[in-house]
Amino acid sequence: MAQEVTTLDAELEAVRAEALRRLDEVTSVDEAAAWERDYLGGKGRVTQLLRGLGSLPAEQRPAAGRATQALKAELTEKYDDVGARLKAAARQQALAEDAIDVTLPGRPVIIGAAHPISQMIDELIEIFALLGFQAVFGPEVETGHYNFDLLNIPSDHPARDVWDTIIVESPNEEIVLRTHTSPMQARTMERMQPPVRVIVPGRSFRFEAQDASHEWMFTQLEGLAVDENITMADLKGTLRELARQLFGPTRRVRFRCDFFPFVEPGVDFAVDCAICDGQGCRVCKHTGWLEMGGAGMVHPNVLKGVGYDPEKYTGFAFGLGIERIIMMKTGVSDLRAFAGNDVRFLRQFARPIV
Ligand code: FA5
Secondary structure, X not given: OHHHHHHHHHHHHHHHXXXXXXXXXXXXXXXXXXXXXXXXXOOOHXXXXXXXXXXXXXXXXXXXXXXXXXXXXXXXXXXXXXXXXXXXXXXXXXXXXXXXXXXXXXXXXXXXXXXXXXXXXXXXXXXXXXXXXXXXXXXXXXXXXXXXXXXXXXXXXXXXXXXXXXXXXXXXXXXXXXXXXXXXXXXXXXXXXXXXXXXXXXXXXXXXXXXXXXXXXXXXXXXXXXXXXXXXXXXXXXXXXXXXXXXXXXXXXXXXXXXXOOEEEEEEEEEEOOOOOOOOOOOOOOOOEEEEEEEEEEOHHHHHHOOOOOOOOEEEEEEEEHHHHHHXXXXXXXXXXXHOOOHHHHHOOOOOOO
């Protein structure tokens, strides 16, 4: 009997010594969990000893039970101490790794910006809103009917060849990429009765060789005003005001005769160069003038074509190149840069978003 107790005491002491030695070697939360499994878990050494108590003679069980429970309590306490210490150390380390150095400079935030053409369209819309014009938008893929016929350019008219048209294949109808924003003249007049005052910003397309001032895709701004008693003086006043708003209050505007089938009379209009004050420079090609676009009084045939009475109503129209305006304002010398998607170029025009 005494033999068995002695054996159990020796075993308890052996388990204790081994457990404490191994606990001393534990350096991580994972290792501590493994230690607990080995000694205190369901199949752990101390649990096995407790289960074995039942096989002892009844009179020995109380003392053996107390001794084994005492071991369990001691090991549990030691394990809790070590576990708490390791958890605290792990948390400290995680905090140290996640620490933010608030004295470091912030990372720059790259914010997108509107394309210079979009910015100019916005500016033009604002200028014309003050002059009583409303902005409308139209399709970039057009029928020959709107792009030509209703603009007094019938299919046998030689002027139809002037616009180098990109034709979209279609067996039944002539479909083109609009060569200018002028088709929106007829589309607008078909939809509304005078007084009409609209501008139409938008892309236009021509089958044209590209160079520093020509692109196959470019942006125009169309203008149209139709009412009773509209005269050439209204056209000139409107374009002069546009030039001053864009380039400064002292700018002068020049009108010279030109031909467009949908206006009569037709003019081209230019503004004196704001960069050299009309003295002649690289941007104005030493002429002192910058060409802005074409204009004129709406041709009576165009008014008739949309059902307006040309005896009652008159109107003016103009069309200008938006890239060219930006070039005049900024001195950019190659129009191809606008569609080139080089962010270094585009970034120069970025305005803070407010
Ligand atoms: C027209 O397109 C007429 N629809 C303008 C018009 C409207 C006249 C209403 C009368 C009444 P034009 O082909 O000249 O006209 O083009 C007008 C402007 O568009 C030009 O002055 C130029 O600034 C711009 N433009 C024309 N072709 C190109 C091109 N290939 N690349 C860049 N800009 C162009």
